[in-house]
Amino acid sequence: MLDTDIQSISEQIKRVRKYIKLKILEDNINFRNHDEERKHVYDLITRVILHGESHSALIIGPRGCGKTTLLNSVLHQVSQEADVQNDALIIKLNGLIHGDEKIALKSITAQMQLENAVGDHIFGTFAENLSFLLSCLKTGTDRTCKSMIFILEEFDLFCHSGRTQTLLYNLFDITHSKQAPMCVLGVTNRMDVMELLEKRVKSRFSHRHIFMFPNETCSDPLTSCKRLFVDTMSLPTSLGKRRKDKRKRKKSECIQEDIQTDRYAVPMEVIKRCNMDVTDFEIDSTFIDEWNTHIQELVNDDKFMDVLEKFSYYTVNEQIYRNVMYQIISKLSSSKPYIHVSDVSSCVDETVCPEHSVKLLQSLSILELSLVIAMMHGLEIFDGQPMNFEMVLHRYTKFANTNSSTQSVPRPVILKAFEHLHQLEIIVPIRTDSTGDTTTSRVQKEYKLYTLGIPVEDIKEAVKGFKALPTEINHWFNSSVM
Amino acid sequence: MEELISTIPCREHQLQDLMDLLGEGDEPLPYSLFVSGSMATGKSLCVSKLLQYLNYKHVFIDCIECYSPKILYEAVVTGLTDQEDVKCDSMWELTNILNGVCVQTFKYKPIVLVFDRAERLRTMDQNMLMAFLRLREFCNLNICTIFVTNLVNENFYFKMGVREPIKLYFPNYTKDELFKIIFLNQKSFVNYLLSSSDACIDGQLKEDLENPELFANFLNAFLSVFYRPCRDLIELQHMARVNFVKYCEPIIKNEIKSTDLTKLWRHIAPILKTSLELLYLRINTSKSVQSPAKENNATLEETTRSYENTLKEELLSTKTFAQSFELPYYAKYLLIAAYLASYNPPKEDKRLFMKNHGKQKKKLQQVRAKAKITEKLNTQLGPKVFTLDRLLAIFYAILEDKIGLTSNLLAQIATLVELKLIAGSKEVDLDVSKYKCIVGYDFIAAVAQTVGFNVRKYLYDFI
Numbered sequence: 001m002l003d004t005d006i007q008s009i010s011e012q013i014k015r016v017r018k019y020i021k022l023k024i025l026e027d028n029i030n031f032r033n034h035d036e037e038r039k040h041v042y043d044l045i046t047r048v049i050l051h052g053e054s055h056s057a058l059i060i061g062p063r064g065c066g067k068t069t070l071l072n073s074v075l076h077q078v079s080q081e082a083d084v085q086n087d088a089l090i091i092k093l094n095g096l097i098h099g100d101e102k103i104a105l106k107s108i109t110a111q112m113q114l115e116n117a118v119g120d121h122i123f124g125t126f127a128e129n130l131s132f133l134l135s136c137l138k139t140g141t142d143r144t145c146k147s148m149i150f151i152l153e154e155f156d157l158f159c160h161s162g163r164t165q166t167l168l169y170n171l172f173d174i175t176h177s178k179q180a181p182m183c184v185l186g187v188t189n190r191m192d193v194m195e196l197l198e199k200r201v202k203s204r205f206s207h208r209h210i211f212m213f214p215n216e217t218c219s220d221p222l223t224s225c226k227r228l229f230v231d232t233m234s235l236p237t238s239l240g241k242r243r244k245d246k247r248k249r250k251k252s253e254c255i256q257e258d259i260q261t262d263r264y265a266v267p268m269e270v271i272k273r274c275n276m277d278v279t280d281f282e283i284d285s286t287f288i289d290e291w292n293t294h295i296q297e298l299v300n301d302d303k304f305m306d307v308l309e310k311f312s313y314y315t316v317n318e319q320i321y322r323n324v325m326y327q328i329i330s331k332l333s334s335s336k337p338y339i340h341v342s343d344v345s346s347c348v349d350e351t352v353c354p355e356h357s358v359k360l361l362q363s364l365s366i367l368e369l370s371l372v373i374a375m376m377h378g379l380e381i382f383d384g385q386p387m388n389f390e391m392v393l394h395r396y397t398k399f400a401n402t403n404s405s406t407q408s409v410p411r412p413v414i415l416k417a418f419e420h421l422h423q424l425e426i427i428v429p430i431r432t433d434s435t436g437d438t439t440t441s442r443v444q445k446e447y448k449l450y451t452l453g454i455p456v457e458d459i460k461e462a463v464k465g466f467k468a469l470p471t472e473i474n475h476w477f478n479s480s481v482m
Numbered sequence: 483m484e485e486l487i488s489t490i491p492c493r494e495h496q497l498q499d500l501m502d503l504l505g506e507g508d509e510p511l512p513y514s515l516f517v518s519g520s521m522a523t524g525k526s527l528c529v530s531k532l533l534q535y536l537n538y539k540h541v542f543i544d545c546i547e548c549y550s551p552k553i554l555y556e557a558v559v560t561g562l563t564d565q566e567d568v569k570c571d572s573m574w575e576l577t578n579i580l581n582g583v584c585v586q587t588f589k590y591k592p593i594v595l596v597f598d599r600a601e602r603l604r605t606m607d608q609n610m611l612m613a614f615l616r617l618r619e620f621c622n623l624n625i626c627t628i629f630v631t632n633l634v635n636e637n638f639y640f641k642m643g644v645r646e647p648i649k650l651y652f653p654n655y656t657k658d659e660l661f662k663i664i665f666l667n668q669k670s671f672v673n674y675l676l677s678s679s680d681a682c683i684d685g686q687l688k689e690d691l692e693n694p695e696l697f698a699n700f701l702n703a704f705l706s707v708f709y710r711p712c713r714d715l716i717e718l719q720h721m722a723r724v725n726f727v728k729y730c731e732p733i734i735k736n737e738i739k740s741t742d743l744t745k746l747w748r749h750i751a752p753i754l755k756t757s758l759e760l761l762y763l764r765i766n767t768s769k770s771v772q773s774p775a776k777e778n779n780a781t782l783e784e785t786t787r788s789y790e791n792t793l794k795e796e797l798l799s800t801k802t803f804a805q806s807f808e809l810p811y812y813a814k815y816l817l818i819a820a821y822l823a824s825y826n827p828p829k830e831d832k833r834l835f836m837k838n839h840g841k842q843k844k845k846l847q848q849v850r851a852k853a854k855i856t857e858k859l860n861t862q863l864g865p866k867v868f869t870l871d872r873l874l875a876i877f878y879a880i881l882e883d884k885i886g887l888t889s890n891l892l893a894q895i896a897t898l899v900e901l902k903l904i905a906g907s908k909e910v911d912l913d914v915s916k917y918k919c920i921v922g923y924d925f926i927a928a929v930a931q932t933v934g935f936n937v938r939k940y941l942y943d944f945i
Contacts, residue, residue: 014506021510025618063645068619096613097573097620107574157609273622274510275590320646326512327648330502356518356634356651363520363654367711390862409711409759416762424520425637444920447864453637470710 010334012287016235019281020329022266023232024322026274029267031066031073032231033224037210042074044183044208048147049078049088052181056172056205058155059187061212064317067187070212071151076269089148095157101167104158105129112136126166127173134180147181155186159196168197172204214316221312225321226299229308232325233295233339235288236265239281294338307345314352324351357454360424361462366470367409368417369463370396372426373477375452376459386430386449389418403472415446428453486535491666492659493524496652500532503648504594504626511592511626512648514615516638518631519652522715525630526598528652533594540594545602551610558595563587573613580621593625600629604638611638616645657709661701664715664722668697671726678727679734690740691730700729703747707754712761721757728753804928807901812885813894814933817919819877820904821926824865824919826942828872834940835879861923861943867916870895880940 031038037059047053059067078084091111098104105126109118117136123129150171152158158168171184186193194202215221271278298304311324327347328339361369374395378387393414400409421427427450452459463469463477483501487494503512517525533540541561548554555570559579570576584593595614597603603611613620614627635649655663672692690696704722712718729750732738738745809817826834873895874887885891895917899906905918919926923937930937938944 014509017505018509021505025510025512094620096609096616097577099609100572103572103574110578274624276508317646323512323646323648327503330505350649354635354649354651356649357636359651359653360518360520360634363523363713365711365713388862388864390864394862409761413711413759413761423632425633443864446922 006334008284009337012283013332013334013337015281015283016287016291017329017332019235019239019266019283020233021326022270022274022276024326024329026270027266028069028072029076029270030231031069032228034066034070034212037212038070038074040210041070041185042077044185045074045078045149046082048149048181048183049082049084052147054175054178054180054182055208056175056184057186057208057210058193058205059185059210059212060191060193061189062214062317063189064319064321065212065214066318067189067212068153071185071187076267087146089146090151091148092151093153093158095152095154099154099157099160101126104167109133127170130170130174131179134174148183150182150184151187152185153187155188156190156193156196158186159193161196165198165201168201169204172201175206176204214318221316222305222309225308225312226305228318228321229325230295230299231264232322233329234264234292235283237285237288237292238265239278239283239288298339298341301341303341304344307341307348310345311348311352320351324348327351355458355461357458358462358465361426361454361459362466364421364426365417366473367414368421369466369469370399370473371414371417371421372452372454372459373463373473374399375427375450376456379452384451386451388449389415389446392418399476403476419445422450425453427451483535486531490524490528490531491663492655493528493652496524496650497528497532499650500528501536503650504532504536504538504592506536508590508592508624511594511618511624513618513645514627514629514647516629516631516635516647516649517652518634518649520654520713521632522717523652523654525632525652526596529596529628529630533596536592538592538594539588540596542596543598545597545599545606549602549606551607554606554610562593573610577617577620580617580623580625585622588623590624593623594628595625596628596630598630600631601633601637603629612644615647654713655715657705660709660715660718661705664701664719665694665698667719668694671697671723674723675727675730679730687734690733693740696730696733696740697726699743699746700726700750703729703750704754707751707758708761711758717762721761725750725754725757804925805932807903809929810894811933812881812891813898814929815881815935816873816877816891816894817898817903817921818926818930818933818935818937819873819880820868820898820917820919821921821937822880822940823868823872823876823917825861826940827866828868830942831872831876834942835876861941865918865920867918869916873917880935 041057041059044055044057048055059070061067075084075090082088084090089112091108093104093107098107108130109115112133114133114136118129118132121132123132159165171182174180175182175184190196197205215224268278311321315321324344324347328344331343332339361372364372371392374392375387378391378395379385393411396414418427422429430449430451463474487497490497500515503515505511517529519525530540530542539562541558543554543557543561545554548557551573552571555573555576556568558576559568559570560566563579563583568579570579595617597614600611603614617627618625629647635647638644675691676688701722704725705718708718708721712721729746732746732749733740738749740746822834878884895904895906898904899917903919903921905920906915926937
C-alpha cells in the first residue's frame with residue numbers, strides 16, 4: 001500500500017513537472033500586459049486580411065519583452081476569428097536564418113508553396129522574381145490576390161550595411177503599389193533600426209513604430225514578476241481526475257472545454273503541436289489543490305518575495321526569468337515535492353551574479369595567477385598600456401627573486417602558462433592596425449601586446465577567496481606598486 | 483544513476499544538476515545549456531556519459547573538427563538522420579531538414595546537440611551561435627543545445643544580445659579529489675612501470691609494487707609538490723606516470739624497502755623538484771633513466787646528481803640548438819650584427835660602435851640612464867626593422883679584421899633569412915628590403931660565445 005502510494009506520488013510529481021515545463025517553454029500564445037500594443041497589431045492584421053489594405057510596421061523593444069509572443073498570440077486570435085487558411089498567407093522570416101537574400105527568396109517561395117510554379121524559371125532581378133510569385137497567387141476571375149502577412153524577425157539583420165537592401169525595398173514597394181494587399185511587420189530590438197535603412201527603403205516605409213517596454217504597463221517589476229510566477233506555476237483545476245464511470249473519449253472532450261476557460265492552462269494548440277495528449281496530464285485533484293495553495297503560500301512568503309525582488313532589480317528579461325523558473329521546477333522530485341525558498345534563492349544568485357570569471361581565476365595555478373598579478377601591477381604603473389610577455393616576465397622574475405621560497409620555473413614553462421592565460425582569454429591581445437608591410441608587422445609571440453580581459457575587481461575578489469594561497473603572493477598583490 | 487555517479491568520481495553535484503535540467507523521457511528540454519569550467523574538469527565526459535545513460539538522441543560535435551559552418555551543419559544532419567553525404571549549406575537548410583525529416587522520426591522525443599569547444603563557434607559566424615541558442619524556436623522539436631567550453635560566459639556577449647542560456651559551472655578538482663581520481667588508475671600505473679623497466683621482476687617484488695599503499699604514499703608526496711604550479715589533471719597524470727617509475731627504481735634494485743617511507747621520500751624529493759621544471763614541456767627524459775641504471779653501486783646522491791646534470795643539458799637546449807646550426811664565422815657575426823641592429827635605437831649607433839664619439843654626451847647619458855624605465859627596454863619591446871646598409875655598417879664595426887664586401891657575404895644573409903633566423907621581406911632588391919632579427923637573447927649569447935664576442939657590451943639597454 002505504501003509502495004503504491006509513493007509510486008503514485010512520484011508519478012504525480014513527474015506529471016506536474018512536465019506540465020509546468022511545457023507551460024514555461026512552449027506556451028507562446030498566452031500574452032500578458034501591453035494591451036494597447038496588442039490591439040494595435042491586431043487591428044493592422046485584421047484590416048489587411050478582412051479589408052485588403054496594405055500596411056507596414058516595426059515592433060521595437062528590448063530582448064525578452066514579448067514581441068514574438070505578442071505576434072503569436074495575435075495570429076492565434078485572428079486564426080480563430082477569420083478564415084486565415086483561405087484569405088491570407090503568413091510568411092515568417094527570421095534574420096538569423098534568412099539573412100541572405102537568395103535564401104529568403106527561396107524560403108518565401110517554399111512558404112507560398114510555389115516551388116513547382118517557379119520550376120526552372122530564370123529571373124533577371126529580385127523584383128521580377130517576387131512579382132512572378134505574386135502573379136502566381138492571383139486566382140479566380142477577378143484576379144485578386146490573397147492578402148499576405150510578412151513577419152520579419154530580427155529585422156535589423158535584413159538591413160545589410162554596404163549591400164543593397166533589395167528584399168526590404170521590394171516588400172515595402174509592394175505595400176504601396178497595390179499589387180496585392182500586404183502587411184510587412186518587422187520585429188527588432190534595435191532602437192536605431194531606422195538609421196540602418198537605405199533612403200529609398202525608408203521613404204517607402206510607413207513609419208509606424210510600435211514600441212514595447214517591459215515596465216510600461218505596470219509600474220512595479222516585482223508585481224509583474226509575481227504575477228507571472230503564479231500564472232505559470234499554478235496548475236489548472238481542469239486537470240483533476242474525473243469520476244471513473246465516464247467514458248474515455250468523453251473525458252478528454254470535457255477537459256478540452258475546460259481548458260478554454262481556465263487561465264492557468266496551456267492552450268490546446270500547444271499541446272497538440274508537441275504531440276501530447278491532455279490525458280497524459282491527469283493529476284489528482286486534491287494534489288492540484290495542495291499544489292496551488294503551496295504556490296500561494298510561497299508568494300506570500302516574505303523571504304521568497306525578497307528573492308524575487310532581488311531578481312527584478314537585476315533584469316526584467318522574461319526569457320531569463322523563465323530560465324530561472326525552469327531550473328526551479330526541474331529540481332522537483334518525489335523526495336522533494338515542493339519548492340524550497342533556499343533553492344530559488346541560490347538559483348537566482350547563480351543567474352544574476354554568476355561570478356564565473358572569479359571562479360575561473362581561482363582555478364588557475366599559482367604560477368598563472370602570479371602572472372596575472374604581475375600584469376595587473378604593470379598596467380597600474382603604466383596607465384593601462386598593453387604589455388608583452390617579456391615585460392610580464394620581467395616583473396614576475398623581480399618578484400620571484402626577492403622571494404626565495406617560490407620555486408624557480410624555467411622560461412618555457414612560464415611562456416606556456418602565459419599562453420594558457422591567453423587561451424582562457426584572461427589576457428587578450430590588442431588589435432594591431434593592419435598597415436605596414438607583411439613581414440615586419442608580424443611579431444613573435446613574446447612581443448605581442450596584451451591587456452587584461454578581466455576587470456581588476458574580479459582579480460581582487462579571486463585573490464581574497466583563493467584557497468591555500470601562499471602568503472607572499474597575497475602580500476605582493478596587496479603591496480602598492482606606485 | 484548510482485552507477486553513473488560511481489564511474490565519474492567527484493562530479494556528483496554537477497551530474498545531478500545536469501540530470502535535473504535534462505529531465506526524464508519526454509519532458510520538454512530547456513532551450514540551451516552553457517557548460518563552462520577550466521580544462522580537464524570532466525565537462526565533456528559528464529555530458530556525454532549522462533546523455534548515453536538517459537538514452538537521448540544526441541549529436542556530439544567538436545568545433546575544432548567541424549571548422550566551417552557547412553561541415554558543422556552536415557555533421558548535425560548525419561548525426562540525426564544516419565544518412566551519409568547530405569548537403570547542407572546554410573542554417574535555413576538545416577532547419578528545413580529538422581522540420582521535415584526529423585519531426586516525422588522523432589515526434590517530441592528529446593534531441594540534444596552538444597557543441598564541444600564552443601568558443602570556436604564565435605569566430606565562424608556570429609549569427610550561427612545566436613541561431614543555435616534559440617534553435618527550439620525555429621523547429622517544432624524537443625531539441626536542446628549544450629555548449630561546452632572553458633571560457634566564461636562573459637566572453638560570449640554580442641552587441642545585439644542573445645537568448646540567455648542556463649549556465650552551469652564545473653569547478654576544479656581539489657587536491658583530495660585529484661588524489662582520488664589518479665588513485666583510481668593505480669593498476670595502469672603499475673602496469674606501465676612493469677612494462678617500462680627491463681629488470682626482471684619476481685613474485686615478491688611484484689606484490690610489493692602492486693601494493694596500493696605504496697602508490698598512495700607516492701601520490702601524496704607527488705601532489706604536495708605539484709599541486710601548486712599545476713591543476714591540470716591530464717598533465718598531472720602524465721607527470722605522475724613518469725615519476726612513479728623513478729620512485730620505484732630503488733625498490734626494484736633492492737636498495738630501499740618498499741615500507742621504508744622516509745628513505746623513499748628522501749629519494750624522490752629532489753627528483754620531483756627537478757621534474758617540476760619540466761612541467762608542460764614534455765621533454766623526453768628516457769636518456770636520463772638509463773644512465774643511472776648503469777652504475778648499480780653508486781650512492782643515492784650521485785644518481786640524482788647525474789640525473790640533474792642531464793636535465794640541465796636539456797634545459798640549455800637553446801645553446802645546443804644554436805650550436806647545431808654550425809654557422810660559418812662571418813655568418814655568426816652577421817647574425818650578431820642583425821641582433822644589435824634590431825635591439826639598438828639607430829641614433830645610438832654612433833656612440834656604441836665608433837671609437838671617437840665625443841665626450842659631452844657622457845652627462846646626457848647619465849641623466850638618461852636614470853630615466854630609463856625597465857619595462858620600456860628595447861629588449862622587451864621586441865625587434866625593430868633595419869636596412870641592409872645599417873646591418874653591414876654594424877657588421878664592419880664589430881668585426882676586427884677587414885674583409886671585402888663580396889657576393890659570398892651577401893649570400894650568407896640570404897642563408898640566414900632562409901634559416902628563419904632573420905625575417906626579411908621577399909623583395910628581390912637587397913638594398914630596399916628591410917630585415918628583423920627574430921632570435922632571442924639566449925640564442926645570440928650562445929652564438930656570440932663561440933666567437934668570443936660580448937653582446938651585452940654593445941646593447942644599449944645594458945649600458
